Amino acid sequence: MSDKHYSFFGAVEKSFDKAAKYTKWDQGTLEQIKQCNSVLRMNFPVKIGEKIEVIKAYRVQHSHHKTPCKGGIRFATSVNLDEVMALAALMTYKCAIVNVPFGGAKGGISIDPKKYSAYDLEKITRRYTAELIKKNFIGPGTDVPAPDYGTGEREMAWILDTYTSMRPGEIDAAGCVTGKPVTQGGVRGRREATGLGVFFGLREVCNMPDVMDKLGMPIGVKDKRVVVQGLGNVGYHSAKFFQDAGAKITALAEYEGAIWNDAGLDVDAVFEHRKKTGSILNFPGASNYEKNTDALEKECDILIPAALENVIDGENAPRVKAKLIGEAANGPLTPEADEEFSRRGIIVVPDMYLNAGGVTVSYFEWLKNLSHVRYGRLEKRFTENLNAHIIGQIEELSGKKVKETAREFIMHGPDEVDLVYSGLEETMITATHEIMNAWKANPAIPDMRTAAYVVAINKVGTSYAELGIFP
Numbered sequence: 245m246s247d248k249h250y251s252f253f254g255a256v257e258k259s260f261d262k263a264a265k266y267t268k269w270d271q272g273t274l275e276q277i278k279q280c281n282s283v284l285r286m287n288f289p290v291k292i293g294e295k296i297e298v299i300k301a302y303r304v305q306h307s308h309h310k311t312p313c314k315g316g317i318r319f320a321t322s323v324n325l326d327e328v329m330a331l332a333a334l335m336t337y338k339c340a341i342v343n344v345p346f347g348g349a350k351g352g353i354s355i356d357p358k359k360y361s362a363y364d365l366e367k368i369t370r371r372y373t374a375e376l377i378k379k380n381f382i383g384p385g386t387d388v389p390a391p392d393y394g395t396g397e398r399e400m401a402w403i404l405d406t407y408t409s410m411r412p413g414e415i416d417a418a419g420c421v422t423g424k425p426v427t428q429g430g431v432r433g434r435r436e437a438t439g440l441g442v443f444f445g446l447r448e449v450c451n452m453p454d455v456m457d458k459l460g461m462p463i464g465v466k467d468k469r470v471v472v473q474g475l476g477n478v479g480y481h482s483a484k485f486f487q488d489a490g491a492k493i494t495a496l497a498e499y500e501g502a503i504w505n506d507a508g509l510d511v512d513a514v515f516e517h518r519k520k521t522g523s524i525l526n527f528p529g530a531s532n533y534e535k536n537t538d539a540l541e542k543e544c545d546i547l548i549p550a551a552l553e554n555v556i557d558g559e560n561a562p563r564v565k566a567k568l569i570g571e572a573a574n575g576p577l578t579p580e581a582d583e584e585f586s587r588r589g590i591i592v593v594p595d596m597y598l599n600a601g602g603v604t605v606s607y608f609e610w611l612k613n614l615s616h617v618r619y620g621r622l623e624k625r626f627t628e629n630l631n632a633h634i635i636g637q638i639e640e641l642s643g644k645k646v647k648e649t650a651r652e653f654i655m656h657g658p659d660e661v662d663l664v665y666s667g668l669e670e671t672m673i674t675a676t677h678e679i680m681n682a683w684k685a686n687p688a689i690p691d692m693r694t695a696a697y698v699v700a701i702n703k704v705g706t707s708y709a710e711l712g713i714f715p
C-alpha cells in the first residue's frame with residue numbers, strides 16, 4: 245500500500261455520490277443523509293503516573309433518522325475526526341441495510357492502548373464516558389456505543405459502570421452500551437458475531453449460481469482457498485467459521501508478518517502459536533512472507549481483509565489475484581482499488597453490510613437489556629416438552645424408534661446463543677438478497693458496493709421523507 249493520504253470520509257462521500265444517481269432522491273435529501281448530524285470533539289486531562297496527559301477523543305452521530313444512534317468506540321493512535329466521521333456514516337448505512345433501527349455513530353480515542361496499564365485505560369475510558377454523559381451523547385435511547393478496534397468487553401463494562409454510577413436508578417441503563425460481558429447484561433454470541441456475519445454473508449454469495457458462474461468458481465464454501473488479513477476478533481472468527489465449513493485457510497497476515505500453506509492452516513493452532521511466541525511467523529509447516537502485505541497478493545478464491553482501512557489501494561490492487569473480496573474491516577479498499585476490481589470482474593462484498601453482524605447482535609443485546617430477560621428463558625423448556633411429546637406420538641403411531649442423534653436435535657429447545665445465531669443468519673441472508681436484487685434490477689449499477697449504498701440511501705431517504713422536517 246502506498247502512503248498517499250486519503251480522506252476516509254471523502255471516500256465514503258465518493259461512494260455515496262456514485263450510488264445516489266441511481267436513486268430518486270432530491271439534492272437536499274441526499275445532502276441531509278450524507279452529512280454528520282452532530283460532532284463532539286473532546287480534549288480531557290487524565291493523570292498518568294505523576295504526569296497529566298491531555299487525551300484527544302471524539303464521538304460523531306452521523307444520523308438521527310432513527311434513534312438511538314449506534315456504533316463502536318475505537319482506541320488507536322490513528323484515530324482522527326475524519327476517520328470517526330467516515331465510520332459513523334458507514335454505521336448509518338450498515339444499520340439501514342440490515343434493518344437494525346438505529347442511526348449511525350462512532351467514537352474514538354487517539355491513544356495506543358498497548359502503551360497504558362489496565363488501570364490507566366480504565367481512567368481514560370471512565371473519563372471519556374463522563375464527557376459523553378455531560379453532553380448527552382450516551383444513553384439507551386440516545387446513543388449506544390460498542391466495541392471496535394482496540395476495545396472489547398472490559399471497556400464496555402467500565403462504560404456501563406460509569407453510566408450507572410452517574411445515572412442511578414435508570415431502569416434501562418444496561419442498554420447504554422453493547423458488547424458487554426455476559427455477566428453484565430451482554431448477550432451470548434456477541435463476541436464472534438462480526439466474524440460469523442462475515443461468514444454467513446460470503447457463504448450466501450458463494451451459494452448464488454449466477455455469481456459463482458461469473459467468477460468461474462463452484463458453488464459453496466467447501467474447499468475454497470481463503471486468505472485472511474488480521475487475526476483480531478473479526479479476522480480470527482471469520483477464518484475459524486470458514487475453516488469449520490470446510491474451506492482452506494491458505495494464508496494469514498498480522499502486522500508483524502504473514503504466513504502461508506497451500507494445504508491449509510489451522511486457525512486455532514496459529515492463534516496459539518502467536519500467543520506463545522508473540523508473532524505469527526515461523527509457524528510449523530508454514531512459510532513466512534517477506535512483507536505482511538504480500539498475503540493480500542496471494543492467488544486465492546476469497547480474500548478477507550479484516551484489519552484496518554485503506555490496505556488495498558490503486559497501487560497494490562492490480563497485483564491482487566482473489567476472485568471474491570469480503571470486506572470484514574471497515575473501509576479496507578480505497579475507491580481506486582474498487583475501480584480496478586470492478587474493471588477486472590472481481591466481486592467486492594462491501595464492509596457496511598458484510599461486517600454488520602456485530603451491530604446486528606448488538607441490537608439483540610439492546611433488546612435483551614430493555615426486556616430484562618434472557619433469550620430463550622421463557623420458551624426453552626416449553627419447546628422441549630412439546631417436542632418430547634411429538635416424538636412420543638410419532639413413535640407410538642409408527643411403532644418405530646427415532647434415531648438417538650435425531651432425537652437430540654428435535655428435542656433441543658432454543659438457548660440464547662441458538663436464537664442469536666439464527667437471527668443473525670436470517671439477517672445476513674435477507675440483506676445479501678436485497679442488495680443482489682437491487683443490483684440485478686439496474687444493470688447500470690457498476691458494483692455490489694454501489695448496490696448496497698443504493699439500498700441504504702433508499703431506506704434512510706424514505707425514513708427522512710416520512711418523518712418530514714421539524715420546523
Ligand code: GLU
Binds near residue numbers: 316317389390392574
Ligand atoms: N464496531 C462495530 C461495527 O463497526 C460494532 C458496532 C455496534 O455493535 O454498535 O460495526
